[in-house]
Amino acid sequence: xxxxxxxxxxxxxxxxxxxxxxxxxxxxxxxxxxxxxxxxxxxxxxxxxxxxxxxxxxxxxxxxxxxxxxxxxxxxxxxxxxxxxxxxxxxxxxxxxxxxxxxxxxxxxxxxxxxxxxxxxxxxxxxxxxxxxxxxxxxxxxxxxxxxxxxxxxxxxxxxxxxxxxxxxxxxxxxxxxxxxxxxxxxxxxxxxxxxxxxxxxxxxxxxxxxxxxxxxxxxxxxxxxxxxxxxxxxxxxxxxxxxxxxxxxxxxxxxxxxxxxxxxxxxxxxxxxxxxxxxxxxxxxxxxxxxxxxxxxxxxxxxxxxxxxxxxxxxxxxxxxxxxxxxxxxxxxxxxxxxxxxxxxxxxxxxxxxxxxxxxxxxxxxxxxxxxxxxxxxxxxxxxxxxxxxxxxxxxxxxxxxxxxxxxxxxxxxxxxxxxxxxxxxxxxxxxxxxxxxxxxxxxxxxxxxxxxxxxxxxxxxxxxxxxxxxxxxxxxxxxxxxxxxxxxxxxxxxxxxxxxxxxxxxxxxxxxxxxxxxxxxxxxxxxxxxxxx
Numbered sequence: 001x002x003x004x005x006x007x008x009x010x011x012x013x014x015x016x017x018x019x020x021x022x023x024x025x026x027x028x029x030x031x032x033x034x035x036x037x038x039x040x041x042x043x044x045x046x047x048x049x050x051x052x053x054x055x056x057x058x059x060x061x062x063x064x065x066x067x068x069x070x071x072x073x074x075x076x077x078x079x080x081x082x083x084x085x086x087x088x089x090x091x092x093x094x095x096x097x098x099x100x101x102x103x104x105x106x107x108x109x110x111x112x113x114x115x116x117x118x119x120x121x122x123x124x125x126x127x128x129x130x131x132x133x134x135x136x137x138x139x140x141x142x143x144x145x146x147x148x149x150x151x152x153x154x155x156x157x158x159x160x161x162x163x164x165x166x167x168x169x170x171x172x173x174x175x176x177x178x179x180x181x182x183x184x185x186x187x188x189x190x191x192x193x194x195x196x197x198x199x200x201x202x203x204x205x206x207x208x209x210x211x212x213x214x215x216x217x218x219x220x221x222x223x224x225x226x227x228x229x230x231x232x233x234x235x236x237x238x239x240x241x242x243x244x245x246x247x248x249x250x251x252x253x254x255x256x257x258x259x260x261x262x263x264x265x266x267x268x269x270x271x272x273x274x275x276x277x278x279x280x281x282x283x284x285x286x287x288x289x290x291x292x293x294x295x296x297x298x299x300x301x302x303x304x305x306x307x308x309x310x311x312x313x314x315x316x317x318x319x320x321x322x323x324x325x326x327x328x329x330x331x332x333x334x335x336x337x338x339x340x341x342x343x344x345x346x347x348x349x350x351x352x353x354x355x356x357x358x359x360x361x362x363x364x365x366x367x368x369x370x371x372x373x374x375x376x377x378x379x380x381x382x383x384x385x386x387x388x389x390x391x392x393x394x395x396x397x398x399x400x401x402x403x404x405x406x407x408x409x410x411x412x413x414x415x416x417x418x419x420x421x422x423x424x425x426x427x428x429x430x431x432x433x434x435x436x437x438x439x440x441x442x443x444x445x446x447x448x449x450x451x452x453x454x455x456x457x458x459x460x461x462x463x464x465x466x467x468x469x470x471x472x473x474x475x476x477x478x479x480x481x482x483x484x485x486x487x488x489x490x491x492x493x494x495x496x497x498x499x500x501x502x503x504x505x506x507x508x509x510x511x512x513x514x515x516x517x518x519x520x521x522x523x524x525x526x527x528x529x530x531x532x533x534x535x
Contacts, residue, residue, distance in 0.1 A: 002219035012212065012220055013312075016055040019204040020046050023126055024057035027197035032189035033133045034428060035391045039418045043068045046201060047108075047125040048221035051076040052315035054124075055224070061415045063346055064099055064129045066297030069318060071098035071106050072127045078156045086112045086120045087162025089195055091173070093135065093154045095147060096335055100294035100342040102135050102151040103392075107159065107191065109198025111205055113216065120165070123209070123216035126201035128194045132187060133391040136180040140377040140392045141469030142252075142286040142341035143504035150287060150340045152180040159191065182389060229316030233271025235308040236320060239360055241268050246355035247279075248368065250348050251476045253493055254502050258284065258330060260349060264303075264356040273307075275299050275353065277325040277332075284330055286503045287338035288471075294346045295331045296323045301414060302350035306357045306364045341471045341503075343415070347372035348473070350414045351480075354400075358482060363403045367450060367522030368479035370397025370491070372471075373412050374516060378429055380466030390429040393420045397518035398443050398451030398488055400479060407451030407521035409438055430461040439489065439517060444478075446485030446523020453489060453518035462510050469505045474519045485523030492517035 004012065024044040028037055035041045043064035044057040051073035056065050074097040075090050084090075090108040092098060098106045106129045115121035137144065137151030144150035154177060160167040177191075178184040205217070214220065243265045250258040261279035283289050300321045304313065311317045325332035331349070333339050348371040358365035373394040381387050396412035396419065412418070422433045435457040443450035460466045470493065478487035493500050494515045495508060508514075 367400030442520030447525030450521030
């Protein structure tokens, strides 16, 4: 059994983190999609031979990263080690086994080193999940009626096939993919970027193993994962036993409502937390349904943010947090329920969960925020008839206030995605921004005020009709305050001043102006006036 002294272990751990961070940077530098390159809408991680996530890059979103942690194991269940040859690269966008939407494509890149007999042997995997600009079908939006209408479904398969140790294109797979997307060059470019990032990770990991005399990372993975799990269970063991229930309500542009109910059961005797979403809304006809992987991703993120944020995020620290959800509900979608806009509900889950956690750790919790980022995608034709399509661009509202700090303004909690700069969006399509500013007064009052939302206005410079896929929320039900804090402002989505009342793609005229007013965050604690709490 291999043992590591504390100094060596810290050096190896920091080297692993540096490796996956370099993997992520290589992907961002080479990606075609602005949402990946500029906004960091991606996940990168290293896995051991058993498909367990050992370390993740600091860049990325919780939804992608923690879904990738589950997705890699699902991919290896179909392609076990014995069936993977040097040069093979695996791919899928199966939404029910990975990140919940067809636009999120996962690539798994094996790392080989010579075994005891000198033959190449898999020692690790580098995984990446990124949001591609287009996979055919409906595009970015909630209007697809089922998953098959939303785009091309890539089953778990080989993107590249090893030939005497040399990676060669699996031509039939490439043909199927590139024949079903509107921008095949962009799709191919992003796939190559994902593979290139995997190769960077493989080279750096090989150098790490050489420097420390490691044949593989199995013993190191065991040490890291076991320590992370033990630390997480110890943190949970400090909590009082109990069951804590909470609910939150989300509204959509068409006036429909979604209710998320959760019960959080703390069992300190074994150091486990079980989150059960029984009682949540049934699946929606809109493409906002969340697969269990994605529900698990944002649930574990919220719990760990409150209880043990300092512990590394990997297979071990995720293991003590269990998630249960009714099959076929809006938080455990099954085929063919649509889910391209699953982030609307997925990113909203912490609003309910944090209320339950506030009953356990009130000083570590926070008020409701705007929840999901608002996503936009514009498509149409130039005057010469050539098509244009933007990658998804996003905007965030206000974050809920915390016990000791105001909520952040125009910040995309709980996701880690940044806003694509307006200059980049304007360069990708004939979009013109008229305004982008914070919304004064949109944060809820409280001992600590909620963060501000923002106002964005834009139009499209074209002489032809154009289409807008817009995914908005919280237009009628405001983000609630907590412990006496007041709610934040609701959002507003309008075209030429008239509210839009559909989740589906809309067709607009050349001179139409879109206005987005994003919600503010709720306040924390009773507002204070002249040194006294407001009664």
